[in-house]
Structures are given as structure tokens and as C-alpha cells.
Amino acid sequence: MSIRTAGRGLSPPGLLFAMLGAAALALPFMTLSPNRIVSGQGVAAWAVAAPGIALPGLAAVLAGLVLGLAAAYPKLRLAGALAGLAGLLWLLSQGAAALLDGAGEYARVSPAAGFWCLGLVLMLQVADAMATLRPGPGLRALLLAAFLAVLAAILWSGLLSDLSVMVEYASRARAFRDATLRHLGLAFGSLAAAGVIGFPLGILCHRQATLRGATLPVLSFLQTIPSLAMFGLMIPILGWVGATFPAARAVGIAGIGFAPAFLALVLYSLLPVVANTVAGLASTPPAALEAARGMGMTAGQRLWQVELPLGLPVILAGLRIVLVQNVGLAVIAGLIGGGGYGTFVFQGLNQTATDLILLGALPTVLLALVAAIVMDILVELARRTPETTP
Amino acid sequence: MKWGAILRLVLVLLLLALVLRPGWFTPVFAPLAPAGGPVIYQRSSLLSLSLSHLGLVAAASGAATLIAVTLAVLVTRPAGTAFRPLSRTITNMGQTFPPVAVLALAVPALGFGAGPTLVALFLYGLLPIFENAMTALSTLPPATIEAARGIGLNRWQRLTRVELPLAFPVILAGIRLSVVIALGTATIGSTVAARTLGEVIIAGLLTNNTAFVLQGGLIVGLFAVLIYDALSQLESRVSRRLGR
Amino acid sequence: MIEIDAITKCYDGQPAVDAVSMTVESGTITAIVGTSGSGKTTLLRMINRLVEPSSGEVRINGQSTREEKPHLLRRRIGYAIQGHGLFPHQTVARNIGTVPRLLGWSKDKVRERVDELLRLFSMEPEEFRDRYPAELSGGQQQRVGVARALASRPDLLLMDEPFGALDPIIRTRAQEDLRQIQQKLGSTIMLVTHDMEEAIRLGDRVAVMDGGKLVQYGTPAEIIAEPASDFVAHMVGDVERPLRLLSLLPLGDLVEEGEAEGEPLPAEASLREALSACLWNGKQAVPVERDGKVVGRVTLDAIRARAGHHG
Numbered sequence: 001m002s003i004r005t006a007g008r009g010l011s012p013p014g015l016l017f018a019m020l021g022a023a024a025l026a027l028p029f030m031t032l033s034p035n036r037i038v039s040g041q042g043v044a045a046w047a048v049a050a051p052g053i054a055l056p057g058l059a060a061v062l063a064g065l066v067l068g069l070a071a072a073y074p075k076l077r078l079a080g081a082l083a084g085l086a087g088l089l090w091l092l093s094q095g096a097a098a099l100l101d102g103a104g105e106y107a108r109v110s111p112a113a114g115f116w117c118l119g120l121v122l123m124l125q126v127a128d129a130m131a132t133l134r135p136g137p138g139l140r141a142l143l144l145a146a147f148l149a150v151l152a153a154i155l156w157s158g159l160l161s162d163l164s165v166m167v168e169y170a171s172r173a174r175a176f177r178d179a180t181l182r183h184l185g186l187a188f189g190s191l192a193a194a195g196v197i198g199f200p201l202g203i204l205c206h207r208q209a210t211l212r213g214a215t216l217p218v219l220s221f222l223q224t225i226p227s228l229a230m231f232g233l234m235i236p237i238l239g240w241v242g243a244t245f246p247a248a249r250a251v252g253i254a255g256i257g258f259a260p261a262f263l264a265l266v267l268y269s270l271l272p273v274v275a276n277t278v279a280g281l282a283s284t285p286p287a288a289l290e291a292a293r294g295m296g297m298t299a300g301q302r303l304w305q306v307e308l309p310l311g312l313p314v315i316l317a318g319l320r321i322v323l324v325q326n327v328g329l330a331v332i333a334g335l336i337g338g339g340g341y342g343t344f345v346f347q348g349l350n351q352t353a354t355d356l357i358l359l360g361a362l363p364t365v366l367l368a369l370v371a372a373i374v375m376d377i378l379v380e381l382a383r384r385t386p387e388t389t390p
Numbered sequence: 391m392k393w394g395a396i397l398r399l400v401l402v403l404l405l406l407a408l409v410l411r412p413g414w415f416t417p418v419f420a421p422l423a424p425a426g427g428p429v430i431y432q433r434s435s436l437l438s439l440s441l442s443h444l445g446l447v448a449a450a451s452g453a454a455t456l457i458a459v460t461l462a463v464l465v466t467r468p469a470g471t472a473f474r475p476l477s478r479t480i481t482n483m484g485q486t487f488p489p490v491a492v493l494a495l496a497v498p499a500l501g502f503g504a505g506p507t508l509v510a511l512f513l514y515g516l517l518p519i520f521e522n523a524m525t526a527l528s529t530l531p532p533a534t535i536e537a538a539r540g541i542g543l544n545r546w547q548r549l550t551r552v553e554l555p556l557a558f559p560v561i562l563a564g565i566r567l568s569v570v571i572a573l574g575t576a577t578i579g580s581t582v583a584a585r586t587l588g589e590v591i592i593a594g595l596l597t598n599n600t601a602f603v604l605q606g607g608l609i610v611g612l613f614a615v616l617i618y619d620a621l622s623q624l625e626s627r628v629s630r631r632l633g634r
Numbered sequence: 635m636i637e638i639d640a641i642t643k644c645y646d647g648q649p650a651v652d653a654v655s656m657t658v659e660s661g662t663i664t665a666i667v668g669t670s671g672s673g674k675t676t677l678l679r680m681i682n683r684l685v686e687p688s689s690g691e692v693r694i695n696g697q698s699t700r701e702e703k704p705h706l707l708r709r710r711i712g713y714a715i716q717g718h719g720l721f722p723h724q725t726v727a728r729n730i731g732t733v734p735r736l737l738g739w740s741k742d743k744v745r746e747r748v749d750e751l752l753r754l755f756s757m758e759p760e761e762f763r764d765r766y767p768a769e770l771s772g773g774q775q776q777r778v779g780v781a782r783a784l785a786s787r788p789d790l791l792l793m794d795e796p797f798g799a800l801d802p803i804i805r806t807r808a809q810e811d812l813r814q815i816q817q818k819l820g821s822t823i824m825l826v827t828h829d830m831e832e833a834i835r836l837g838d839r840v841a842v843m844d845g846g847k848l849v850q851y852g853t854p855a856e857i858i859a860e861p862a863s864d865f866v867a868h869m870v871g872d873v874e875r876p877l878r879l880l881s882l883l884p885l886g887d888l889v890e891e892g893e894a895e896g897e898p899l900p901a902e903a904s905l906r907e908a909l910s911a912c913l914w915n916g917k918q919a920v921p922v923e924r925d926g927k928v929v930g931r932v933t934l935d936a937i938r939a940r941a942g943h944h945g
Contacts, residue, residue: 226614294684297705328487371486
């Protein structure tokens, strides 16, 4: 796993990336279409702009892939990947401006398969180099913050505003902001609700085997129901509640919109929260628990001072599952009028408007990735004390 | 155990009735349908939708299993060591991609219909199986592998007669996870015009017909629960035979 | 003084501990020995009420343990178990300070006590205070476990197979250390073991349990010389009984006038060592010294006679 076992000379993953990257260069890099709906014409990477502009970008991408071959120097591989990504960005921004020049008022340019594949290959190279370098949680947090800052700066600067998806964004900036808030509200709100219900339930289940035996199968049964069916089934239930109890209707509980989506997400979240709380609390070494009891700790002291601190990494891992899962599932809310990024995704699918799909799907993916990375860092921080006794 | 068996039988019969004789349920669903609207979905037969749905899942999961296990075997051989850290990162980060987003992103690349659904199901199904297969193959009891070498099995024999059979229950758990996700994601596939049971639910959502939503939801839910249960049973039977 | 009075524990009507009565003097070590399932651990755990007795009672210095809430009772009884049971997420200092903190000692007082105990167990406070259990060797973990049990100067220290997880060489050292520390502090210790050798080596008194009953309670010499039943005899190990007995008796008892060749043994050494020396050197006797002066000899015949005395 270390650099040494990987051998000197050429890195096998690097070789794979270089070959895939070279193949991806042959694919169309960008698409130019006369308007928003019609499918367009692919343009190769070297043809997106005048050679004087395109060549430096291409050179950076190729250099990045070549640097990725150096097995013994993971930092060089990382730098190469970043240079390659910068090259891609250069080609994309310069290419968009060049292609749009004189292409008509409604013309749209968007990244095509070649761009996505090269981006993916270079991101994998980043991931591979990082897996070898193994940065600690603090450094990882710093790198994530730096990445997000650069991304924000790029979007803010208008470097990519010629791109079709950004044009789409520009015409929906307000709706996008609302969708973001709603999406976050759904994902984090349901996480919080699931925590409020799930932690006490998990602690009770840990204490009582009969309750555990009854609860966990029911929760995993809920988890099995396909999301669209679950969201759909919430509609009649909450519709009935809203219609029957005026008080419920007054706080906004109805068959359509936020409430059914929220409830569905909470139900999906309960299994990971409860199961991981139980598993985390059960991970306390039996001898430590016996000693705690023998020294005169009360049940509450044992829970707060011994079981919870020792179970924290596992409990946080459960929250990671929930958060990532909910960010993704919240998209379905778009189908039942619950808002969030799903609104754009499904509108886009309806209108066969690729850019609208991307406007919904890309932030969702980014949000899920960031949530996963942040939670991974938290889990690792919680694990910091040596937890295994030889 | 006995109650479980009875419950299972009841659910199977309920599912069969819902798919084959939807007409029987008219009185149950009627109060949920809008006044004068259709109660039972009739735009296409529920049986053909179910078969198409299950077919998509089976094809995608079958292909995913084949590729994922092959990759896991390659990565766990000495020659594949260099790919192991990368594989871990990919499985860890890849599974954070929301299935719906993967499906939606497949549309620009592949157009509408069964194609993108199949690709999305396949790609997304790879990861849990690969992860489990990789974990299982790299954490086999060393004594057993040593013994297999000791009695003179060659590498291929060790793989097919010792390593894969021992890893099978864990791989199966990955397949179960992957199939359940695929069943759910295929439902959403009907938004990109794949023929699946999601069609019924979507039709209900679009026409405010709760009867359709409930009908489709029940059928998909029952399929998922029963398939999950069947695979769990198979899994515990296999691991019991291996004495775990 | 600990008085155990007809204490009984029944599980599903079956007695696990059956009307056991015994008195433990303060400042002594009592070893409870028995096979697994003999009820020895249940007996120990009833003393600090980790297991509630079905009937009977325990009095510590005349006060019944039933008069106090169980967790408050446990805070004044030390408890150390097999595999040490240290909290993996807490440093050595925090682990040792657990009970003092529960008792509300001030921070300074806890810190002082922790350092004192670490020094007592020959672990440099500067070096060990902030380590985590996972960073210690098995022997060190065990010492920290015992130090933690002693932290609040308890009236009584209960130990359940405290050396069970240690390898033989470290175990012998740990036993010697415990003996020394007990003598220095004058603590009262009750410890459970399945190892008769350990019981004989450590105990001032040995209690043999079988099938929930106390079958014999006496000094190690009594247990070896006059086993109350075949079971006790078997536990002692019929074949090794003479050797075990000899290992308890000092040379001084059998010194007689006369000369002998070879390296002299101190009078406090055991007859077993003298026997060993005779056999190894092929001599009929070994010289004995007291305060550096040879005072006589012990003959092989005398040892033989002493060992066979009870046969």
C-alpha cells in the first residue's frame, strides 16, 4: 500500500489514467448547439479555440497525465492532476467564449463527454495520490475548504458564465437559491428529527433486547421500500392527516409539498441512526463496562462517561450514512412538489433540457460529496484516542 | 419463525393478486381515486410492467455482479496491490453519488428510455458488490489460505475452490444491497421513460390519483421487501453452512 | 473485618452459591479458589452487590452492605478484574482517578493521589500519566487496573482473576508486587482464582469452593496438609502436595548441628529450595546461614521426613 510496495518507476493506476485520458481526448470536448433544446455539434478539445489559446490548455492536461505516472512521487502526481484540472478549466472557459463568438443569440455551449471523462480521470488521479499521501483530518479539512473556495471564486468570477448550465442558472438564480435552502432544509432537518427520535430510541434498544428485536426489523423493512413508493405513500397518509385535523393543516401538513418529503426522509433515516447508536454503545469492551459498574458508576454515568464516548465514531458513521442518503433522496421531493434540486432535475427531464438536469444534479452530487468528506473527517477525529487495547 | 413463514406467504399472495388481478382491489382503492377517475391503472398491464422492472434490475445487477467480482479478484491479487487505495476511495466516494443524480446524469449522455436506467443501475450496483467482495477476499482467514497452498492447490484452484466460496456470503450481502437500491432506482427510471412500475406512481402523482400511487407503491414495496427477504434467507443459509 | 453470613444466590431455583459463611480479617489476603462454575466469582460479586444475594448478608466492619445504595457501596470497595477493564478512551491518569472523581475529590487531590499510586507501582508519573491504555504493555495495564482499584483507599479490594490475562513470567512478578504493596498498605484483599498455586502463594487464607459450597477455609498449610475432601486434595494436586507443602515451610524449622558442603542457603528460604539444592548437587545436606553466618545444616532425610509426615 505504501509507495515502496507500489514499486519505483511507473504507477499502474497512473498508466491507466494516462490511457483513459488519452482516449477521452478523442471524444468531443464541448458541444455547440443553436438553442437550449436542440442537441448540438461536438467539438474536439484542440478545436475549441484558436491554436494559440487551446494549446496551452491541452499541454497542461497532457503534462498532468504524464506527471501522474511517477509512482514514487505522490505529491508530483497530485500537482500534475491539479495542473490538468486547471488546463481543463482554461479550455472550457476560453472555448466557450470562442465558440459562442458569432454563433447566434440563442446558441449554447456546454461541456461534452470528453470534458467530463477527462475531469473524472484527473479527479481519480487526485484521489489516488491522496490515498497514498494519507493527509490527516485537519489537512483534509483545509484542502476541502480550499477546493470549495476556489470553486466559489471560479463561479463568482464569471469565468464560466458563457456555459449553458450557467446561463440556465442566471435565469433562475432566485429559484436556485430557494431550491438550495429547501434541499438543505430537507436533508439536515430530517437528520435532526431522526436524531431527536433515533438517539433515545437507540439507547433504549441498547438497554432492552426485546425492544431491539422488535424495532430494528421494522426499521430495516422501512429502509427497503423504494424511495418513490415511500414518497408516494406519504401523500395519502399526510393528506388524510391534513384533511382530518385542522391543527395539522394549520402548521402546513398536507399531502403535497414539504411535509410528505420530510416525513419520508425521517423514516429512511431512522435505521442508520438507531442501528449505529445500538452498535456504537455495544462496542464498549465488556471488561470496561464491568469495571465501571464495579467501581460504582451509575447507569447514567456509564452511558455518558464510557459508552457514548466509545461509541461516538460508530454513531457519527451512522449520521454520515443518513446525511449522504438524505441529500440524494431529497431529489425525489421534486416529484411531489417538495422543492429542492429535484425540481430542476425533473423539470429538465420533462423538457429534455440537459442543462436544467445538470443544474439540479451537479449541486446535489457536490453537496453529497462534501457531506461525506466532512463527516469522514468528524468520524476520524472522534476516533483519535487509541481505541483498541492489545 | 412460523409466524414469519405465514407472513411471507400472505405477502406473496397479496403481491400476486395485486399484479395479476388488480380488479379485485377496486373497492379498496376507490375512495382514494378522484371522483369519476379510474381506480385501477390500465394504461398497460401491471404484469408486463413488473416483468420489465424486474428484468431491468436483473440485467443490471447480473452484469454488475460479474464485473464487480472480477475487479475485486483482480485488485486482491498481488499484481493489483497498486490499485487498492484507489479502489477504496472510489467505493467510498462513489457511493455518495445519489442514485437519482446518476440516473439523471445518464440521460444527457445516453438519451431517454431503458438505456440510461440500465447504465445507472449497473454503475451504481457495482460499488456495494465490489466493496463487499474486496473486503471479503482480503480478510479471509490466513490459516485456511495457507492450508490451501500447503495441500498443493494452484492459484486458480485456490480462488475457485477456497477463496470465492468462503467470500460468498459477504459478496451476497453486497448483491442484496445492490439489488434493493436497483429496485428503488428503477422506479425513478420511469421519469426517463423506462418501462417500470414507477410509471403507475408517476401517473398517480401527475393526475392527483392517490389510488394509483398506493397501487404502484404497494407492488414495488412488496417486491423489494420480498426479494430482500429471500436474499437474506439465502445468505444466512449459506453462512450457516460455512459455520459462521 | 468482613463477615459473610450464610450468603446464597439462586438462579432459576438452582443455588450458584449455597449458604457460604466466612470471616475475613482486616489486612489479609484471602484467595477464593475453585473450578469454573464453582460459584467463586458470584460469591465475590455479591460482596459489592454486582450480584444481589438471594439471602444472607455481608457485613463490612460490622455494617451490613444492604444499608447502602449499591453504587455508593461500590465506590468504597476497590474492584479489579481479569483483562483490567481500563477505559480505552481515557488516559492512565483519568482511569486511575475514576473513583476519586466520582467521590468528588478536588482536582489537586486526585492528581496527587494518581502520581502517588503510579510511583507505588513503579511507573514514572511523568512518563505514564498521559498515555492511553493501548500504549501500555500487558503488565503495565494490569498494574494500572489495580492502581485504579486502590485509588480511593478502599476498605476492601476485590479482585476477579486479576492476573488471568498475563503470561506466566509477568504473572509471577505481578503476584510478588501485589504481595509487597498489600504489606506496605495493609489493605484487605479478596481475590478469586482458578489456580491453586496462585491461591497458595498469595493467600493468607484460602477458601476452596465447589458446587456453590465453601468446602474448606484455612491457611495454605492446612489446605495442603489436611485437605477436607478428595476435591480439595485434587485441586492441590495429589502428586505435587509434598512439594507445595515444602515450599511453604522455612529452612529454619529443620536446622540441625553439623557440616555440609556447598553454597549456604538463608534460613528464610523454603524447604523446597533446600530439596532442590540437594538433588541438584547430589549432596545429602545443605548448609544454612543466618545473617551471613553458617548456623548448621538441613539434611535430605529431615526434608523427606517432613514432607512425608502427612502422607
